[in-house]
Amino acid sequence: MPELPEVHALVTDLGAKLVGQTVARFDVLSFAALKTFSPPTSALEGQQVLGVARHGKFLDFRVGELHLVMHLARAGWIRWREGPPPPASGRPGKSALAARLVMQPDDSGLDITEAGTKKSLAIYLVNEVAEVPGIGRLGPDPLDPAFTEEVFAGILGAAGRAQIKGVLRNQSNIAGIGNAYSDEILHTARMSPFKPASMEADEVAELYAALQLTLRGALQRADGLAASELKKEKKLGMQVHGRTGETCPVCGDTVRQVIFADSTLQYCPTCQTGGKILADRVLSRLLK
Structure with missing residues (x-):
């Protein structure tokens, strides 16, 4: 399970790759992973990535006025992909691939995967980060100077x-x-x-x-x-x-x-x- 140090490093790495880029589409292959239905994922299309942040173990992608938030749970991971994605294999929800963030103009982007049969990966598309269950209940960040x-x-x-x-x-x-x-x-x-x-x-x-x-x-x-x-x-x-x-x-x-x-x-x-x-x-x- 990725914890604070790994999620922090993901923010740095993915932020350098994504900020300033424009989303072509967000494909959800594991519908159980998507925990929200409004706004629809189509609302991300044509929007610019403005930032990548961390809240505890949650990853927060600021896309236009929306937040695409992910909790990778025990077996989830994110992979950067150069160029167009290969065709998804296997039945939806049965393969390791759970979702794809595809960018313009070359179709590079992120593959969000989850290994194993127990699926706990959680993806949220919200207007405000506080709408994500769990984020509002987070305790202090141990790397914050205020955590004395x-x-x-x-x-x-x-x-x-x-x-x-x-x-x-x-x-x-x-x-x-x-x-x-x-x-x-x-x-x-x-x-x-x-x-x-x-x-x-x-x-x-x-x-x-x-x-x-x-x-x-x-x-x-x-x-x-x-x-x-x-x-x-x-x-x-x-x-x-x-x-x-x-x-x-x-x-x-x-x-x-x-x-x-x-x-x-x-x-x-x-x-x-x-x-x-x-x-x-x-x-x-x-x-x-």
Whole structure:
């Protein structure tokens, strides 16, 4: 799933390619992905792209007076295409291709895709960004100068005994952090993902520093990369996320995982839990 650093880099890359160009048409191949019906997608035709922005994990393309907003969810992605698109293959809604933004005059543009069978990609065409469900509920952006340690402490204090992993991922608390970077932030801070969010001031300071270091480091690595290179860079930059069974680069212990119904977290026992192996409910059920 693309998170704040990747979406930020997409804004830079796609903005450089699209701003100033004119839309020929917007083709929707997965009708389930389009969450709005008014204005119609035909309203984009002949309109100029005025800007590309980010709201948490949402991409916002300002086209004329309209906003074409996308949330790429777990398996969505955007690819820049030079020249006319090839014919779409497969039945509508069944292939990975969900939509195409085609530009004038050479038919270059964007291919919006989603892998897998579980389709969660969401596309909105609205007059105002606030009309998009989810954007109005977003918490503060962690890269905003206004997101201070004091603001962060208030968020953690309000969460009380809730597990810190979930608090970091909750978009109403902090916008843009998902499963991968919450794992990385907690590893850098040497904290268990199950630690209560309400913590001592020195721990808040450590976690805030880890959050800023992790996100800004990922942002720096992604800076200037094309959309086609971002997935690879994200994977290479991870220390524990997605590296179950591998060696922790900090201490040499084996990276472990905990599997939930819809997601998996990774952590290092030595760095984060005092050597304790966290209970994996899925594994526990298999052993019964």
